[in-house]
Amino acid sequence: MYPHKQPDIAQSEVLSSDKNTSQSKRPLHERETLGSMQRALGGGIIIGLTIVTILLWFLFRPAGQPTSRYLGEILGTTAIVLFSCSLVLATKAPFLERAFGGLDRMFLWHRWSAIAGVVLLFPHYILVTSVQNTISNTLGNALGFIALFGLVFLLLWALVPRLPVVGRRIRTNYQRWFTLHRLTGLFVIAGLIHGFLVDPVLQHSTVLLVWYLAVAAIGTAAYLYRELLHPFLRRLWQHNYTVEAVNQLDRKTLEVTLAPVAQPVRFIAGQFVFVRFGGGHGWEPHPFTISSAPQESLLRLSIKGLGDETQRLIDTLQPGVPARVGMAFGMFDYRSGGHQQVWIAGGIGITPFRSWIRAFPTEQPLEFDIDLYYTVQNEDEALFLDEISTAAAHYPTFRPHITYSQREGSLTMEQIAASCRGPLSESEIYMCGPRRMIQHFQRA
Numbered sequence: 001m002y003p004h005k006q007p008d009i010a011q012s013e014v015l016s017s018d019k020n021t022s023q024s025k026r027p028l029h030e031r032e033t034l035g036s037m038q039r040a041l042g043g044g045i046i047i048g049l050t051i052v053t054i055l056l057w058f059l060f061r062p063a064g065q066p067t068s069r070y071l072g073e074i075l076g077t078t079a080i081v082l083f084s085c086s087l088v089l090a091t092k093a094p095f096l097e098r099a100f101g102g103l104d105r106m107f108l109w110h111r112w113s114a115i116a117g118v119v120l121l122f123p124h125y126i127l128v129t130s131v132q133n134t135i136s137n138t139l140g141n142a143l144g145f146i147a148l149f150g151l152v153f154l155l156l157w158a159l160v161p162r163l164p165v166v167g168r169r170i171r172t173n174y175q176r177w178f179t180l181h182r183l184t185g186l187f188v189i190a191g192l193i194h195g196f197l198v199d200p201v202l203q204h205s206t207v208l209l210v211w212y213l214a215v216a217a218i219g220t221a222a223y224l225y226r227e228l229l230h231p232f233l234r235r236l237w238q239h240n241y242t243v244e245a246v247n248q249l250d251r252k253t254l255e256v257t258l259a260p261v262a263q264p265v266r267f268i269a270g271q272f273v274f275v276r277f278g279g280g281h282g283w284e285p286h287p288f289t290i291s292s293a294p295q296e297s298l299l300r301l302s303i304k305g306l307g308d309e310t311q312r313l314i315d316t317l318q319p320g321v322p323a324r325v326g327m328a329f330g331m332f333d334y335r336s337g338g339h340q341q342v343w344i345a346g347g348i349g350i351t352p353f354r355s356w357i358r359a360f361p362t363e364q365p366l367e368f369d370i371d372l373y374y375t376v377q378n379e380d381e382a383l384f385l386d387e388i389s390t391a392a393a394h395y396p397t398f399r400p401h402i403t404y405s406q407r408e409g410s411l412t413m414e415q416i417a418a419s420c421r422g423p424l425s426e427s428e429i430y431m432c433g434p435r436r437m438i439q440h441f442q443r444a
Contacts, residue, residue: 346433
């Protein structure tokens with residue numbers, strides 16, 4: 001269960017307007033329908049593989065297998081399928097992102113596939129031990145216990161710090177947590193070998209054996225790639241940069257300007273990158289949204305101190321520090337949306353919108369009609385207002401609205417509906433900001 005750290009924008013979401021208002025739903029266009037189908041492809045494949053596994057075990061059940069034990073074997077094999085899917089998603093292969101509608105959604109499937117797999121192990125163990133096994137294999141049994149307790153421990157290690165009371169007493173940093181979770185693949189492989197050695201079903205059904213071995217091979221290959229090959233291959237798509245400037249935007253936020261040493265990273269406005277800062281920072285990867293435009297020679301990142309690592313960067317990062325920038329991720333792109341748009345940014349969530357604004361066409365009119373709603377607590381936290389005002393003066397169809405929540409109260413969907421140019425029910429809504437803000441607007 002490899003974890004995924006969200007970019008410092010906290011969360012980004014693209015929502016169709018029919019999910020944000022109580023007004024009548026507008027019909028989906030062909031482009032929107034295809035986009036929705038594409039975003040559902042990855043999750044559909046995982047669900048499909050799970051269903052196929054269950055069907056195969058029912059269709060090719062060997063004679064003489066006790067029902068309770070056989071059901072347990074079905075659950076165990078289904079868990080193996082889910083674990084293998086989770087290991088594949090942990091590779092962060094670029095072609096997978098589009099199938100899931102973004103890296104954030106991809107890692108949600110990664111996480112819940114692994115959790116579902118662990119949950120299935122409990123009824124699996126109860127059912128398979130309810131009937132005496134015809135195969136006695138000491139190594140296989142030992143590997144089964146190692147896999148079960150190892151995966152359960154890692155799940156608890158991930159969940160306990162999130163609990164309201166216990167979480168305050170058990171604290172660990174991301175790197176220590178991530179290092180321990182890299183053992184997940186080893187426990188899954190132990191479970192794979194356990195199943196191969198002790199499952200009597202696999203000894204009596206060639207179809208089920210081939211399916212099991214295929215799933216096991218894919219999961220094992222994904223883990224070995226992640227742990228053994230990826231550390232070397234990632235250098236092929238990493239780009240070397242140097243910190244050219246560090247600008248303190250406010251007491252909690254930096255703008256870091258990076259100059260490429262050779263070939264710059266290619267990206268689309270609104271995407272994010274995993275950056276490793278060198279020197280005393282230990283080359284630990286961290287995701288940051290790009291706030292510059294693709295046509296600019298320098299790469300700009302806006303970093304807010306939301307955790308231990310980002311706060312350490314704010315306190316210590318200096319010009320001249322080397323950095324390694326990985327390939328760009330993210331599908332947060334307003335150009336794929338409709339003509340009428342509403343952008344909602346909260347705090348540091350203005351970062352991808354700034355990238356969009358800086359990438360506006362310079363020699364032709366803006367093709368979209370956009371209302372930007374930017375909400376911050378006070379004037380001191382408002383970032384890039386000069387750039388936003390300049391863009392509004394140059395592009396008549398771009399209209400910014402700034403809300404200072406301490407003085408004016410929280411921004412509401414009713415305020416947006418009353419002040420945006422067109423009907424909100426006909427607008428594409430793009431949001432980026434704190435999780436609570438996004439959840440608030442999702443419920444509106």
